[in-house]
Amino acid sequence: MPARIEDYALIGDCETAALVSRSGSIDWLCWPRFDSAACFAALLATPQHGRWKIAPADPDARVKRAYREGTLILETEFSTAEGAVILIDFMPPRGSASDLVRIVVGKRGRMILRTEVVLRFDYGSIVPWVSRLDDGRLRAIAGPDMVVLHSVVPLHGEDLTTAGEFTIAEGETAAFVLAYLPSHHPIPDSIDAATALAETESFWREWAGRCTYQGEWAEPVQRSLITLKALTYHPPGVSSPLRLLRYRSRSVDHGTGTTASAGCAMQPLRSLP
Amino acid sequence: MDAGYYEEAAAWRDWLLRAAAGSPSQVQIMYGLAGEHHLTEWQVPWLPGYEGSTPVRIGNAAHGQVQLDVFGEVMDALYQARRGGLRASAEGWQLQRALVDHLVSIWEQPDQGIWEVRGGPQHFTHSKVMAWVALDRAIKGAETFGLPVPLDEWRALRERVHADVCRKAYNPDIGSFVQAYGSRQLDASLLLIPLVGFLPADDARVRGTVENIERRLMADGLVLRYDTATTDDGLAPGEGAFLACSFWLADNLVLLGRHDDARSLFERLLALRNDVGLLAEEYDPRLGRQVGNFPQAFSHVALVDTAFNLGSAAAQKAARPAVQRGRR
Numbered sequence: 209m210p211a212r213i214e215d216y217a218l219i220g221d222c223e224t225a226a227l228v229s230r231s232g233s234i235d236w237l238c239w240p241r242f243d244s245a246a247c248f249a250a251l252l253a254t255p256q257h258g259r260w261k262i263a264p265a266d267p268d269a270r271v272k273r274a275y276r277e278g279t280l281i282l283e284t285e286f287s288t289a290e291g292a293v294i295l296i297d298f299m300p301p302r303g304s305a306s307d308l309v310r311i312v313v314g315k316r317g318r319m320i321l322r323t324e325v326v327l328r329f330d331y332g333s334i335v336p337w338v339s340r341l342d343d344g345r346l347r348a349i350a351g352p353d354m355v356v357l358h359s360v361v362p363l364h365g366e367d368l369t370t371a372g373e374f375t376i377a378e379g380e381t382a383a384f385v386l387a388y389l390p391s392h393h394p395i396p397d398s399i400d401a402a403t404a405l406a407e408t409e410s411f412w413r414e415w416a417g418r419c420t421y422q423g424e425w426a427e428p429v430q431r432s433l434i435t436l437k438a439l440t441y442h443p444p445g446v447s448s449p450l451r452l453l454r455y456r457s458r459s460v461d462h463g464t465g466t467t468a469s470a471g472c473a474m475q476p477l478r479s480l481p
Numbered sequence: 482m483d484a485g486y487y488e489e490a491a492a493w494r495d496w497l498l499r500a501a502a503g504s505p506s507q508v509q510i511m512y513g514l515a516g517e518h519h520l521t522e523w524q525v526p527w528l529p530g531y532e533g534s535t536p537v538r539i540g541n542a543a544h545g546q547v548q549l550d551v552f553g554e555v556m557d558a559l560y561q562a563r564r565g566g567l568r569a570s571a572e573g574w575q576l577q578r579a580l581v582d583h584l585v586s587i588w589e590q591p592d593q594g595i596w597e598v599r600g601g602p603q604h605f606t607h608s609k610v611m612a613w614v615a616l617d618r619a620i621k622g623a624e625t626f627g628l629p630v631p632l633d634e635w636r637a638l639r640e641r642v643h644a645d646v647c648r649k650a651y652n653p654d655i656g657s658f659v660q661a662y663g664s665r666q667l668d669a670s671l672l673l674i675p676l677v678g679f680l681p682a683d684d685a686r687v688r689g690t691v692e693n694i695e696r697r698l699m700a701d702g703l704v705l706r707y708d709t710a711t712t713d714d715g716l717a718p719g720e721g722a723f724l725a726c727s728f729w730l731a732d733n734l735v736l737l738g739r740h741d742d743a744r745s746l747f748e749r750l751l752a753l754r755n756d757v758g759l760l761a762e763e764y765d766p767r768l769g770r771q772v773g774n775f776p777q778a779f780s781h782v783a784l785v786d787t788a789f790n791l792g793s794a795a796a797q798k799a800a801r802p803a804v805q806r807g808r809r
Contacts, residue, residue, distance in 0.1 A: 210531065214755040214771040230756075243514055252528045252537055275757055282757070331525050331539070420485035421785075423792035428751050431758035432781035433484055439778050440489065441514040 210235050210251045217273065217282045218435065221299035221306060222442040227251060228297050230271050232263040232284055239353070239388045240306050242441055247353065247388075249332035255324075256368075257332030260386070262295055262310055264288060265320040265373065278430065279412035280438050281405070291317030293376050300404040301411050302443075305387040309401050309408075312383075314376040323361065323384070325370040329353045335368055345398065346370060354391040358398035359384050482565040483789050494562045498573050501555065505576075505583035508555070510548045510597070511541065520544040546593040547602070552584045553611025553618075557677070560618035563626065574628055581619045581630075585638060588612040594661075595670045596706055604662035606650035607670035610679050613642040617678070643679070647686075656689035660707060667698045668707045669726035672733050682736035691733050701766030702749060703727045721763030721772045724750060728783035735787075735794045743794070747787050760784065 216227040216235070224244065226237035235251040238244045250259035263269075264286045273284040281298040296311040312321060327336050327348045336350035346357040357363075360382050363372040376382060383401035415437065421429045482490045500516035501508050513520055522542035530537045559577055563569045594605035616639040623630045649662040660668035671690050675682035682688070698705050703722030727750055734743035753764050755771065760780040762773030 212770055213531070213761055213775040214759070216759075216775065217755075217757045218759060218776055241514060249528060252525075252531050254529075257528065273756060331528060331537075333527055418485050421483075421788070421792075423788055423795075425747075425751070425788045425791075428754065428758060429484070429785055429788045431754075432760075432784045433486070435759060435776055435781050436778055436785075437489070439776065440493075442489075442492070 210253075216251075217275070217297075218438055219280055219282050219297050219299050219308075220438040221302050222438065222440065223302055223306065224299075225438055226299065226308065228282055228284070230273065230284070231261070232286070232295055233259050233261040234297070234308070235259050237308070239355075240390075245330045245353075246332065247327055247329050247355065249328065250326075253332055255326055256328070258326050258328035260308075260310075260323070260325045262312065262321060262323045262384070264293075265322050269319075275431070275434075276409065278416035278434075279409055280434055281409060281412065285315070286319065286321075287316070288319065291315075291319035291376075291378070293319050293321065296405065298405065298408050300399065300408045303399065304396055305389050307388075307399055307404065308386040309399075309404050310384045310386075311381055311401050311405065312376050314378045314380045316378055318375055318377045320373060320375050322373050323359075323363070323371065325357065325363075325386075326368070327355060327370075338365065338370065341395070347395070349391050352391055354389050354393070354395075356387045356389065356395055356398065357384065358387075482561065484785065487565065487567065490562060490565065491567050494559065494567060494573075497555065497558065498570075498576060501576060501580075505579040508551065508580065508583075509544055510546055510551045511544050518544070543593070543597040546597055547587075547590070548594065548597070549584070549588060549590075549592045549605075549608035550595050550611035552580055553614035553677070555580060556615040556618040556622075560622050563622060569626075574622075577619060577622070578630060581615065581635065584612060584615055588642060598712070600712070603664075604649070605668075605670075606646060606658055606661060607668065607673060609642060609646045609650065609662075610674055610677065613639060613646065613679055614677050616642060646679070651686050655693060656686075657693035658686060658690045660712065666707060666712055667693055668712075669694065669698060669704050669723060669729065670706075672704075672726060672729040675736055676729060676732055682733060688737070691730070691737065694730065702746070703764060703766065704730050721765035723763055724753070724760055724777070724780040725762075725783040728780070728787045731787045732790050735790045740791075740794060743787075743791060747791060750784070750787075 211229040215230045219226050219228060224238055224240060224242050226234050228234050234248050236246060237248040238246045246258065248258040248260060250257050266288050269286040269288045271284060271286060273282065275282055281296060284295040286293050292315040294313045294315055296313065299308050328334060329336055329350045334350045336348035338346055338348045341347055346363065348355050361372045361374040363370050374382060385398045385401055387398060412434065416430055416434060419430055419433055496516065500512040509518060511520065512518065520540045522538055522540040525537040525539060528537040529535060556577060559573060591602035591604050592608050593602060595607050616635055620632065620635050620639060622628060623632055650658050652659050652665060655665065657667060658671045658674060660666040672694065674680055675687050680687050694704065700722050704726040706723040706726060709720050727746065731743045731746045734746065754760050759776040761771035761775035762777040762780060765772050
C-alpha cells in the first residue's frame with residue numbers, strides 16, 4: 209500500500225524527479241526524463257512494481273523530515289529509544305549520468321536499518337538482469353535501460369529484490385549511489401556522494417539566493433519556487449514546467465483513474481511570464 | 482520574473498516560441514518536454530492505480546483539445562516577457578501576429594475550456610475572456626513597442642469580444658457571470674476576470690460574481706472549480722476544493738480591499754501544505770487530505786502570486802488596490 213500523496217516529498221535534478229515517502233521509500237521515478245517510463249512505480253501499485261526503501265528495521269521509529277534550507281535536499285530523521293539517523297536524499301545537477309544519492313548519517317546511539325531495491329523498468333513491468341561488476345557494484349539492465357548501484361553496505365538478492373541490513377552508529381555514514389545510463393553506454397565510475405552533496409547544496413543555495421521576494425512569507429514562497437524549478441525540465445536552453453503526476457480522482461473512494469503525464473500545459477504559467 | 486528569475490523566464494519564453502512554431506492552426510494547449518506535439522494517451526493494464534484508481538493512463542489526450550484560452554496565455558506571457566525587459570525577437574512577434582490572425586477566425590467557436598472537460602465543446606466564458614486577453618496584450622505590445630499591426634481592426638475586435646462576453650456571459654437574475662454563454666452555472670475560472678484586467682474588481686458584475694462564488698461554490702472555506710454534479714466534464718461527480726482557485730479568490734479579496742479576509746484565506750491555504758511545504762491540485766475537506774495532481778505547479782504558482790499580491794497590497798494599503806496580473 210503506497211503512502212498518501214501528501215506524505216511524499218520531491219527530489220530531482222531538473223530533468224526528472226522522484227517521490228520519497230515518509231517511510232524512506234522512493235515509490236516513483238521516471239528515468240532519465242520526466243516523461244520516461246518509471247523504474248519505480250510502487251506509488252501506483254505494490255512494492256513489487258519498483259521502489260527503493262531505506263528505513264529502520266524498527267517499524268515504530270519516529271519520523272521527522274524537512275528540506276535543507278534553500279535546497280531540494282531532503283532530510284528524513286528516524287529516531288528510536290536506541291538511536292537516531294538522518295537519511296539524506298537528493299539528485300545532483302546532472303553530469304555524465306543521472307544520479308540518485310542516499311546517505312545515512314548516524315546522529316545518536318545505534319540503529320539497524322534495512323534497504324530494499326526493487327527495480328522494474330517500463331512502469332513496473334520488466335524485471336532487469338542484475339549482475340555484479342568486478343568493482344562490486346550492481347548493474348541492472350533491460351532493453352535500453354541500465355542502472356548501476358554503488359553501495360557501501362553488502363547487498364544480496366532475495367525474491368527478485370536486492371536487500372541488505374546494516375547498523376549505523378553515531379558519527380558513521382553509509383552512502384548509496386544509483387546511476388542511470390542508456391544500456392549501450394560504457395559504465396563510468398560512481399560519483400562521490402559527499403562531493404555530490406556539497407555541490408548539490410551550493411547549486412540550490414545559489415539558485416534560491418537569487419529570489420528577490422522580501423515579504424513576510426519568504427519560506428513558503430521560496431519552497432514553492434524551488435518546487436517549480438524542480439518541476440521544470442531544464443537541460444541547457446530548455447525550460448518546460450509540468451506536473452509530475454496527475455492523479456485524477458474525484459475523491460479517494462471515488463477514483464476515476466490515475467494519469468502519469470509529463471508535459472507542458474499552458475495554464476500553470478499564468479503569472480510566471 | 483517577479484521573484485527575479487529572468488533566466489528561467491527567458492528560457493521558457495524561447496521554449497514556448499519553439500514549441501508553438503509552425504502553423505497557428507496547430508497550436509496546442511500542451512506539449513512534450515522538448516516541444517513534442519504528440520502526447521499519445523495509453524493505458525497501463527498491469528498497474529492497479531493509486532489507491533486502486535484505475536485505469537492508469539500515460540500521456541494526455543487533452544493535447545488534441547481546442548482551448549481558446551491558450552491564445553490569451555501565450556500572448557500574455559510574451560507581453561509580460563517584453564515588459565520585463567527580455568529581449569524580443571522579430572520571429573517571436575511574427576508568431577504572435579500569426580496567432581492573433583488565427584484567433585480572429587476562431588474566437589466565436591465553442592471550445593473545451595480551461596478545465597479540459599471531456600463533455601463536449603461549449604462557449605466557455607473564461608475562454609472568451611482569454612481571447613480578449615490575447616487581443617489586449619497584442620494591442621498593448623504593438624502600442625508600447627511601436628510594432629506595425631492593423632491596430633484599429635484589432636481594437637474594434639477587442640471591443641466586440643468584450644461586449645459579447647458582457648452580454649452573453651452575465652446573468653442578471655443571478656447577478657453573476659456564469660460558466661458558459663446561456664448557462665446558470667458558476668465556475669471558479671470567473672475569478673480571473675479581474676485578475677487578467679478584463680473588468681475592474683469593483684465592477685458590480687465582478688463583485689456579484691465573487692459573492693456568488695463565496696456563497697455557492699465553496700466547501701469548508703475553499704473554492705470548488707465548478708459544481709461537478711451539474712457540469713458535464715466526463716467524470717463522476719464530487720471532487721475536492723481546487724487550491725489554485727482558492728488562491729485566486731484571495732487575489733480577488735485583495736483587489737476588493739478585503740485584506741483581512743484575503744490574508745486569512747491565504748494562511749488557511751498555507752496550512753494545507755504537507756510537512757515539506759508541497760501542495761497538490763486539490764484538497765478534500767471531507768477526508769482532510771490532499772488529492773489530485775501532486776505536487777502541482779499550478780497551485781504553487783498561485784501561492785507565489787498571492788504572496789506577492791498580499792505584499793504589494795500591504796505596501797500600498799489604502800493607496801490603491803494590488804497590482805493586477807494583466808496590468809503588471
